[in-house]
Amino acid sequence: MSSDYDRLFYPPADQGMPTDDATVIRPRDLGQSQQRGFPTQAAPEAGAAPQESVQCDEIPPERPIGEEHEAAANHGPTLNPEPLPLPPESAPQWPQNFGQAHQQLGHGGRHERPASTARPDQWSSTAPPPAAAQWPAAAPTPGTHQWPTAGQVVPQGGGIGAVSAGPRWETGESSVGPGSPPQGQPGQATGPGRAIDGLSEVGIKAGVKAPPQRGWRHWLYASTRINLGPSPDEIYESELNGRIRRNARDFYQIGILGLKGGAGKTAVTVALGSAMAKVRGDRILAIDADPDAGNLADRVGRQSAATIADLLANPELSSYNDIRGYTSMNRANLEALPSADYTRAGHEFDDKDWTGTTAVVSRYYNLVLADTGTGLLQKSARAVLSTVSGAVIVASASIDGARQAAITMDWLGQNGYQKLLGRSCVVINHITPGKPNVDIEDLVQQFERHVPAGRVIVLPYDKHIATGAEIQFDLLSKKYRRRITELAAALSDDFGIP
Structure with missing residues (x-):
């Protein structure tokens, strides 16, 4: 078993295989590559032409865990990348549970993940990290990330750093956010006139009935305190008096x-x-x-x-x-x-x-x-x-x-x-x-x-x-x-x- 392992990963030098660090894959390198999400390639067979080293400039997409071992068996030897530099201080600090929060939003929300699925520790040395998001609010404090406030829109497909100038949150069902003006022109009322003027048209139900002043209703109220309210004739007379009292x-x-x-x-x-x-x-x-x-x-x-x-x-x-x-x-x-x-x-x-x-x-x-x-x-x-x-x-x-x-x-x-x-x-x-x-x-x-x-x-x-x-x-x-x-x-x- 150990001899097969050595022949597979440590071929002799007379077989034409290069022995530099750029092409030789060691067990420790394979473990680091799998941890960082890089695909691995299998060693070439005996007598095959040597393969040139390939510089990886693009970040491959993430794959399920079950597919990493299969990819290692179907591809050639994996490059040993240089140590990655630390992200700059101005880069956005992504929350650790961002993926869980995105799943909780559901399909109705417009608050999408960024287009790139790479994590900060997977940025290459040649591709610069994404710039810090600029929001229309006050200038952010250096080293911190400003999340959208109430009333701002994160458009679909534009990444977490793209913010629209629209003064509202947008979801699949409603586009009115807290503190935002009604639908129509921003900052303008949709209905005519003042709000206080409309209260004069609101019906008010009296909490207590007026006692009757004459007829059998009055005698019933006087003897039993059962208030059936004014009779239709009393109501009609009250309406007439209201018309007479006009200014x-x-x-x-x-x-x-x-x-x-x-x-x-x-x-x-x-x-x-x-x-x-x-x-x-x-x-x-x-x-x-x-x-x-x-x-x-x-x-x-x-x-x-x-x-x-x-x-x-x-x-x-x-x-x-x-x-x-x-x-x-x-x-x-x-x-x-x-x-x-x-x-x-x-x-x-x-x-x-x-x-x-x-x-x-x-x-x-x-x-x-x-x-x-x-x-x-x-x-x-x-x-x-x-x-x-x-x-x-x-x-x-x-x-x-x-x-x-x-x-x-x-x-x-x-x-x-x-x-x-x-x-x-x-x-x-x-x-x-x-x-x-x-x-x-x-x-x-x-x-x-x-x-x-x-x-x-x-x-x-x-x-x-x-x-x-x-x-x-x-x-x-x-x-x-x-x-x-x-x-x-x-x-x-x-x-x-x-």
């Missing part, structure tokens, strides 16, 4: 119109103003703009004998309290400013009175209701139409009253008040008990062709109003109050429209 722009004026006397314009003015004042809680003033000396102050509840003429005669009005001495207020906090009656009036109410009055009260009141007369060609009516932003056309529940309301709408549309007609409401008022001589449903459909939908209101007959005395809103019937509230809500929808 009115500047000094908002509403005119109450009608060509026929006795249709109930003054009663509608008082009921409408009381409903708004009760819900809104701000200052609302009703002005008697009837040149025939109406009875607005009597239906509100007269508290002062002063009139519009007295107000305009005082040039020293400088506060709300100064004007409050000329008005009357009911229990719903609606104020009324009457015109002079026939016994004291020096002239009828005209355009100058309306312009002067609104100029004074506009600084102290949010809403003003104008109770006009029975004509549209009068100076006072023309002055009111030139300044109001909304209108209420009152008609009695009769065929005669319906004709007068239709004439009023046609006149507004033909005399330059089309915009005002689009903000108007029509009130069909039952001033007498019993069934009227006209089909109310057909009448509503006819009027809705000329005004927006939902702006034709039918008021029922009310005994409290029929007495002709002071109108108290709480004494009106439930149905009448609901219809007046719907009228106020419809008019309030135009508060924010210039």
Whole structure:
């Protein structure tokens, strides 16, 4: 056995084999070559031509352990390389468990191994080691390797030292990293507007139900504390009140119109103003703009004998309290400013009175209701139409009253008040008990062709109003109050429209 080993690896010198260190393979050299990953070659047979030494400039790829012995048997003698120099200090310090970390990344990641599989201890003396990776961040400290930070991309196939300028990590599933901007242009928001503005569209669920205020739900809650929440009718009323509370722009004026006397314009003015004042809680003033000396102050509840003429005669009005001495207020906090009656009036109410009055009260009141007369060609009516932003056309529940309301709408549309007609409401008022001589449903459909939908209101007959005395809103019937509230809500929808 030992003789065969010597003949195989130590042939005699007379067989033409060179005996220098460059071609002779010793057992210790074979072990070192296998440890460093170099393939070995078998010795040539006897009588074969001597082989020249081969300089290995390229690093062979790694092979499985099982294939190293087979390669040693199929190749010629292995060269004995010179001792390798130590890698420079600027070379990257590879982690010992880099291969395990690469296997943990899986196929979805773009963080690949370098193209060369040679280890630092396998670099040849002629091929320079790879340069240290340069990252777009701050300059690295000499002797250390800077790994990619969050937001940097390591492209596939470019090696561990190639870093893209993209501000994100890329994987097979997602390309958004921590702290990176949304998809789209870098550093810019993808959605329009501010984020805080979008919160106004987010629905909020109330943690506690509001207790019911009336009906059997209220009695159940009062006796057993079982809260079923407000009834559908209470919810609808709450929505109406929310519409009435809308902020009115500047000094908002509403005119109450009608060509026929006795249709109930003054009663509608008082009921409408009381409903708004009760819900809104701000200052609302009703002005008697009837040149025939109406009875607005009597239906509100007269508290002062002063009139519009007295107000305009005082040039020293400088506060709300100064004007409050000329008005009357009911229990719903609606104020009324009457015109002079026939016994004291020096002239009828005209355009100058309306312009002067609104100029004074506009600084102290949010809403003003104008109770006009029975004509549209009068100076006072023309002055009111030139300044109001909304209108209420009152008609009695009769065929005669319906004709007068239709004439009023046609006149507004033909005399330059089309915009005002689009903000108007029509009130069909039952001033007498019993069934009227006209089909109310057909009448509503006819009027809705000329005004927006939902702006034709039918008021029922009310005994409290029929007495002709002071109108108290709480004494009106439930149905009448609901219809007046719907009228106020419809008019309030135009508060924010210039």
